[in-house]
Amino acid sequence: MMDDHQLLRYSRQILLPQFDVEGQEKLLNSRALIIGLGGLGSPAAMYLAAAGVGNLVLNDYDVVDLSNLQRQIAHSTENVGEAKTASARKTLERLNPDVRVTEITDRLDGSQLEEAVAQADVVLDCSDNFVTRFAVNTACVKNRTPLISGAVIRFEGQLAVFTPGIENSPCYNCLYANHGELAESCAQSGILAPLPGIIGSLQALEAIKVLTGVGETLRGRLLLFDALRMEWHQMILKRNPKCPTCGEPA
Template sequence: MSLSDQESLRYSRHLLLEQIGEQGQLKLKDAHVLVIGMGGLGVPAATYLAGAGVGHLVLADFDEIDSSNLQRQVLYREQDIGQSKVLTAKSQLEALNSLIQIRAVNRRMDEMLLGMEVAQADVVLDCSDNLATRYAVNQACVKAGKPLVSGAAVAFSGQLMVFPFNRPEQACYHCLFPNAQEQQLNCANAGILGPVVGTIGSLQALETIKLICSMDSAAQGRFSSFDAQHLEWMHIKMQQDPSCPVCGQAHSAP
């Protein structure tokens, strides 16, 4: 497989990068990426992945566009209010890059459908906005052994976690938040500054590209918290909980 003349021209700035080059761009072209949630995080993440030439992009969401979304979900327009997020995003991203394949999953995913979609993906991005979905996506990725790039944001704060799941002793999302309750603070009641989700979503795309192109990254296996108000980061190395029911020894024992 090789790049066409059109692709070589389009991705010429990638080809100049030693860490990507033609082989990396071919990996991106062959990659299958699942983006769960097409809100404030999913919009920038999917946009940069489409622009980067990820060959197979799956967008999953069942929500419709609301006027309050437009403050930060900048892929959508006023005339899109009331329309499906994933169908609108698919149309917009196809206009950005006609050389890739984009599929929309415009429904709530049950355990079976989620497992099927994760199993087909090379990398999964959790861009959801609720704890139940994060737990479900994490469990599906652990079960399938698929890399997970997880993001979250509220008010002026953001979080980024990259779970490569390429070693049995690596932590998962459940290890970090084993007894978490659904947060009282969310974008609907605490607000969100648009560029915060833009920052985290863009970093999710960045880390996804690194995973696909087999690039080293300090973000893998650590919890990163972003304070946008003071422009500060805090990083914590993630440790597996041996008793974790999702990825720990109890889970793996026969």
């Protein structure tokens, strides 16, 4: 049960009739796994902490670089050379000391990835490469853990929500075939500073909706954002019955 301090901190959310005290308590009892503490993971983690998600698990094996600071807002100049998980943890604890933060500084794969996903109520994929994205998707499908997937490059962003096992929901592999190709990186192609903030914030929003059951999520849809034209587009996603990850067994 929330104390007076928490009731005041989260009062503006609790005022929402669709959310109320019940929604806040669901957040406080939830566990979110955030993979990648860069441009997407920074705002996503910060908003989840501010909103009161009780347990945040941060996974990143990189350190803060000066070139990160243009868009990775969980880190500051004084954190250059520090592990991103440690830098982000300090930021989140300043935002909300009630949130319990766990750091994982190793590359998650195999049984470690499956265990981390199985323990989470929702996973936010904020990574920047296809290898990680497909591995995370496979673990989420196996454990039926909701996955909030975001991606950004140059002036373009995309967002999708995958809920394995619910209403014939597609998975990330239904959207993209796993051919092992490398994703474009911001270091190669560039990126405008606010763009990952927009998509990362939406990842946090969708995660909160998944955790509380409030509203309608992006399940079965792909949201595309063109920052140059300030245009949003939406595609309907259907489950591929022959998908090697979530399709029907042969």
